[in-house]
Amino acid sequence: MTAEERLLLHGQEHVLKRLDGLSAEEREELTVRLAAIDWEELEQWKRPLSSLERGQISPIAGLKAQEIAARREEFFRVGAEAIRAGKVAAVLLAGGQGTRLGSPAPKGMFDIGLTRPRYIFEQLISNLLSVVKETGAYVPLYIMTSEKNDGETRAFFEEHDFFGYPAEEIKFFVQDMAPSVDFEGKLLFEGRGRLALSPNGNGGWYSSMQRAGLAADMARRGVEWINVFAVDNVLQRIADPIFVGATILSGLMSGAKVVRKCDPHERVGVLCLEDGLPSVVEYYELTEEMANARLEDGTLAYSFGVILNYLFNAKRLGEIAAEKIPVHVVKKKVPYMSEGGELISPQTENGYKFETLILDMVRLMGSCLPFEVEREREFAPVKNRTGVDSVDTARELLQKNGVEL
Numbered sequence: 001m002t003a004e005e006r007l008l009l010h011g012q013e014h015v016l017k018r019l020d021g022l023s024a025e026e027r028e029e030l031t032v033r034l035a036a037i038d039w040e041e042l043e044q045w046k047r048p049l050s051s052l053e054r055g056q057i058s059p060i061a062g063l064k065a066q067e068i069a070a071r072r073e074e075f076f077r078v079g080a081e082a083i084r085a086g087k088v089a090a091v092l093l094a095g096g097q098g099t100r101l102g103s104p105a106p107k108g109m110f111d112i113g114l115t116r117p118r119y120i121f122e123q124l125i126s127n128l129l130s131v132v133k134e135t136g137a138y139v140p141l142y143i144m145t146s147e148k149n150d151g152e153t154r155a156f157f158e159e160h161d162f163f164g165y166p167a168e169e170i171k172f173f174v175q176d177m178a179p180s181v182d183f184e185g186k187l188l189f190e191g192r193g194r195l196a197l198s199p200n201g202n203g204g205w206y207s208s209m210q211r212a213g214l215a216a217d218m219a220r221r222g223v224e225w226i227n228v229f230a231v232d233n234v235l236q237r238i239a240d241p242i243f244v245g246a247t248i249l250s251g252l253m254s255g256a257k258v259v260r261k262c263d264p265h266e267r268v269g270v271l272c273l274e275d276g277l278p279s280v281v282e283y284y285e286l287t288e289e290m291a292n293a294r295l296e297d298g299t300l301a302y303s304f305g306v307i308l309n310y311l312f313n314a315k316r317l318g319e320i321a322a323e324k325i326p327v328h329v330v331k332k333k334v335p336y337m338s339e340g341g342e343l344i345s346p347q348t349e350n351g352y353k354f355e356t357l358i359l360d361m362v363r364l365m366g367s368c369l370p371f372e373v374e375r376e377r378e379f380a381p382v383k384n385r386t387g388v389d390s391v392d393t394a395r396e397l398l399q400k401n402g403v404e405l
């Protein structure tokens with residue numbers, strides 16, 4: 001099938017019209033982008049994933065904070081040994097657009113300091129350095145950026161001497177981009193010949209690492225466990241030896257740091273079992289009955305809120321790499337250029353983006369250990385400027401934990 005036929009088949013006549021009016025260079029660039037489109041995935045705008053497709057949900061057993069405290073030394077010993085043997089790597093997910101924070105720069109460059117600069121990236125590296133201090137070994141760090149923020153992110157790290165982390169232990173890679181479509185499934189453009197592209201969600205980290213040759217790099221280094229974490233939780237422990245040790249000793253294929261839900265309706269995704277496999281159920285998918293269900297010990301049955309800090313078994317990741325992870329079709333406001341050449345920033349949702357989510361990988365891993373951490377000590381996400389999960393709340397929590405701002 002020719003490229004033209006393919007566009008017609010998928011109802012993209014408007015793209016053909018655009019191609020006609022482009023310079024040779026623009027046309028070349030657009031042709032390359034079009035060739036990379038996964039049409040099957042794009043067609044999913046017609047049938048978005050819905051909660052109706054959920055399997056049988058049941059509670060999952062996990063390690064509670066008290067049990068972790070009791071076995072702390074044992075877990076630490078095993079985890080620290082793995083880190084010293086070079087078996088643990090960390091992956092920082094920094095490809096998001098941070099729209100809620102509303103800063104044009106990459107989120108990690110946001111300064112949360114009060115009396116001196118304290119950048120989010122700096123705080124994360126400092127958290128990792130505390131593990132280096134405890135174990136006496138550096139953890140290789142891979143940083144995922146997107147086409148939109150890669151240059152700025154790399155330059156920022158260089159400018160700040162990698163915040164004291166050895167440069168040779170840090171590698172960057174760029175995540176894949178996905179096109180957006182309008183409500184009729186037509187590809188949106190952000191420029192005359194440029195498709196409206198955005199990062200394809202945080203579930204794309206492993207395939208993007210593979211494409212960049214970094215999954216092979218990890219294998220060469222003998223990495224057996226990968227700690228993947230979000231850019232915005234400034235309090236989290238990274239490559240936490242206790243978490244690593246507990247997951248290794250559990251014999252399971254992954255681990256997830258979780259915080260205990262403070263009330264049955266808190267807006268966090270909870271880890272549970274779905275048809276016997278680990279899965280994350282969003283708060284809006286929980287029925288009233290499930291939200292209030294209690295275990296024999298009186299605690300909420302669905303109380304392990306995920307905080308986007310996972311440990312994955314590298315071998316198992318390799319095995320499931322070929323399996324397709326579900327694509328979520330999400331309604332968004334997508335800025336675009338009209339056919340008349342006018343740039344439009346819509347005030348309401350006008351199209352769909354296609355995203356894969358890391359939480360769907362947990363299911364593919366086959367098994368997962370929920371590992372409870374204390375919210376006040378390990379969970380301070382910077383999502384918004386003010387209010388819930390904001391710069392303000394994160395600052396307060398950092399200070400409570402003795403970080404000078």
Ligand code: UTP
Pocket residue numbers: 093094095096097098099100101107144175199200201202229230231232308383
């Ligand atoms: P969020 O889901 O909070 O998205 O990302 P975001 O883009 O940072 O912020 P909003 O929703 O636009 O305000 C959770 C984590 O996943 C990363 C983010 O950088 C963050 O660490 N992420 C998200 C990616 O790396 N790539 C993506 O495509 C999306």
